């Protein structure tokens with residue numbers, strides 16, 4: 001164990017607790033709000049295929065690297081890079097991760113707030129309280145956006161204040177099974193509705209002519225965002241991990257959970273969209289399928305309203321709660337990164353750090369709430385570009401500064417025979433060559 005620091009900083013109570021917390025970080029708006037429409041509009045099964053390749057061949061090796069860095073150092077991303085080498089540049093990579101986390105969190109809470117507000121909108125609509133329902137659905141209302149984002153942020157802070165095992169682990173251990181249960185039940189319902197099979201076809205049939213450098217860049221960005229990579233979330237979560245846990249195995253479980261839930265979310269959302277089309281609701285803008293935002297915040301509510309009655313109410317509320325839960329388990333990890341940075345580096349007590357950082361991010365969120373066009377800009381800079389760049393530099397650090405062999409030595413704790421496995425021969429190749437080149441190539445071709 002990382003000695004005294006682990007007791008002060010906290011640690012996971014159980015392996016399952018860690019897996020659920022890390023999977024909770026991974027599974028979020030990226031899976032339910034962004035992924036399904038990206039698949040449907042950017043090539044169906046072809047996008048899915050590229051996404052899976054990016055996830056397993058680029059994302060998974062980077063996740064292993066982040067967890068190893070975190071557990072070895074027992075620190076936040078900045079402290080981790082500092083403690084594993086004397087190189088002055090790499091702590092800045094950790095800092096870049098902290099900045100990306102803060103900026104992603106600032107717009108993430110606004111979208112999460114929309115989802116949370118819509119759960120109540122469904123109730124207001126059911127009871128015919130139109131004024132309240134209309135207020136809740138007006139995503140252009142900055143004041144409304146700011147208030148609900150604040151509620152969401154305060155909820156996140158309250159969980160973080162509880163610490164690693166009593167706060168984060170406990171909350172995600174209840175929320176993740178609930179989330180999986182809700183998705184499966186909703187898929188069961190949607191599949192029985194007319195129009196659903198057309199949606200399944202749109203979702204899964206590949207259109208290989210759509211594979212372009214733009215698609216590959218988009219799928220790679222999505223993979224990094226969805227796996228919570230490139231900003232130190234998994235360095236931080238890894239820093240609370242017990243030495244007896246097997247890192248590659250844990251990373252594989254988190255990756256599979258993330259991909260599995262993204263896949264299920266697609267199987268829920270795209271067919272639901274075609275059920276809506278069947279019910280006479282417009283789902284195309286020109287010849288393009290509606291965007292993620294229109295889909296989730298206009299078409300699906302219209303579908304729930306058209307189903308009407310208690311069924312419409314229950315489906316609507318449950319769906320938006322699902323989205324809110326998924327978002328909350330992710331905002332927890334987004335906030336934990338800068339909070340752990342402040343706790344470790346400035347020796348601020350957890351409670352003070354959580355409220356201070358959380359409310360600081362809320363100021364940025366409020367600006368975003370009033371200027372929602374910033375969401376796209378922030379998403380592009382800090383998610384699509386920022387996370388792959390963070391991942392690239394993490395690979396370079398492990399390959400050339402800390403050395404993959406030191407990482408494998410760290411992984412021997414919890415995986416004694418690792419040096420006799422194929423993994424220990426192949427993983428370094430990914431970290432030295434395949435991941436950095438793939439990421440770099442993607443970023444460069446996207447600009448050209």
Ligand code: PHE
Pocket residue numbers: 025026027028029030031104225226227228229231233330331333334
């Ligand atoms: N993985 C989360 C999602 O898919 C977002 C996230 C990104 C969370 C980076 C933490 C760190 O929605």
